[in-house]
Amino acid sequence: MNLQEVQRYLSLYQLEKNESEAWLTNRLHEIKAVGEYIPTTEELTFGAQVAWRNSNKCIGRLFWQSLHVVDARDTLDEQAIFEKLLMHIQFATNNGKIRPTITVFAPGRVRIWNHQLIRYAGYETAEGIVGDPHSVSFTKICESLGWKGEGTAFDVLPLVVQVDERSPQVFSIPQESILEVPIRHPEREEVDALGMKWYAVPIISSMRIQMAGIDFQAAPFNGWYMGTEIGARNLADHDRYDILPAIANIFGLDTTKQASLWKDRALVELNIAVLHSFKEDGVSIVDHHTAAQQFKLFEEAEATAGREFTGNWSWLIPPLSPAATHIFHKPYVNVYNTPNYFYQKPPY
Numbered sequence: 001m002n003l004q005e006v007q008r009y010l011s012l013y014q015l016e017k018n019e020s021e022a023w024l025t026n027r028l029h030e031i032k033a034v035g036e037y038i039p040t041t042e043e044l045t046f047g048a049q050v051a052w053r054n055s056n057k058c059i060g061r062l063f064w065q066s067l068h069v070v071d072a073r074d075t076l077d078e079q080a081i082f083e084k085l086l087m088h089i090q091f092a093t094n095n096g097k098i099r100p101t102i103t104v105f106a107p108g109r110v111r112i113w114n115h116q117l118i119r120y121a122g123y124e125t126a127e128g129i130v131g132d133p134h135s136v137s138f139t140k141i142c143e144s145l146g147w148k149g150e151g152t153a154f155d156v157l158p159l160v161v162q163v164d165e166r167s168p169q170v171f172s173i174p175q176e177s178i179l180e181v182p183i184r185h186p187e188r189e190e191v192d193a194l195g196m197k198w199y200a201v202p203i204i205s206s207m208r209i210q211m212a213g214i215d216f217q218a219a220p221f222n223g224w225y226m227g228t229e230i231g232a233r234n235l236a237d238h239d240r241y242d243i244l245p246a247i248a249n250i251f252g253l254d255t256t257k258q259a260s261l262w263k264d265r266a267l268v269e270l271n272i273a274v275l276h277s278f279k280e281d282g283v284s285i286v287d288h289h290t291a292a293q294q295f296k297l298f299e300e301a302e303a304t305a306g307r308e309f310t311g312n313w314s315w316l317i318p319p320l321s322p323a324a325t326h327i328f329h330k331p332y333v334n335v336y337n338t339p340n341y342f343y344q345k346p347p348y
């Protein structure tokens with residue numbers, strides 16, 4: 001136990017939750033007597049929400065207080081953990097009306113090997129990579145653990161769960177638990193024929209949450225997508241699905257000259273298609289202009305609360321038309337306060 005960190009954390013809790021001085025003294029007394037700090041579910045909930053508030057890379061932080069926190073610290077059986085993960089997927093997906101959710105497992109005991117709970121496999125083949133190149137190494141791990149995908153460009157990877165030093169267990173996610181959106185363009189049916197799709201809910205499962213000096217290595221969390229994450233990165237990046245040349249072809253753009261700005265025009269059409277498809281299917285998504293406006297409200301709310309604002313400019317600016325948002329035009333202080341979400345070494 002890091003008593004200084006516990007004190008710091010509980011002082012923040014006391015301040016923001018309007019607890020009394022006596023409450024704090026008493027709580028610290030208790031903790032010292034036990035010799036270990038085990039957050040109550042309320043303390044855990046607040047910590048996870050503040051960790052979101054402190055996430056400098058995230059443009060969606062206005063909604064930090066709405067984070068739904070599931071306390072799963074007592075779940076230590078692989079099958080039961082898998083079921084908690086399915087419940088997370090179902091609760092968060094909510095038939096498309098996505099709810100920001102985190103499920104927190106026992107610190108130091110549980111690891112989820114996946115980068116996100118729902119993610120597409122990537123296979124190295126003689127004809128190049130099929131699927132998501134981002135997943136190639138994890139896909140190999142899943143195969144070495146006995147899983148075999150169909151080999152399409154959009155195979156959902158299985159969940160890989162590890163408890164203590166036991167060997168990891170592999171669980172397939174039932175298809176009916178996975179909401180996906182076929183990508184189509186409001187004006188050009190040829191885009192639909194490309195067969196692109198994306199899953200509805202990005203649930204990051206590779207990061208740890210740190211609060212009061214405790215590391216929770218398994219704490220999958222989600223919000224909803226900003227359109228550009230899919231339309232300007234996942235489907236567009238040259239080292240991801242690399243779909244821009246196909247879009248340019250459909251729109252008859254001149255790909256022989258950089259200066260025709262075919263990439264820029266294809267990017268805009270692809271992002272229109274992503275937003276249109278999610279909206280039409282009733283799946284929560286936000287465009288980058290609206291997200292930037294919401295982020296401005298968050299900055300203002302933080303100022304009103306008297307807190308020093310922190311952010312990571314290079315992550316906050318959207319990858320499409322960044323200078324059309326206010327974020328581009330001002331500096332942000334990238335100091336990492338805790339509680340927060342951090343990267344950690346993959347377990348494989």
Ligand code: ARG
Pocket residue numbers: 060202204222223224225226229230234
């Ligand atoms: N950028 C990641 C992806 O495209 C998801 C990161 C979290 N995004 C979010 N909107 N909460 O899969």
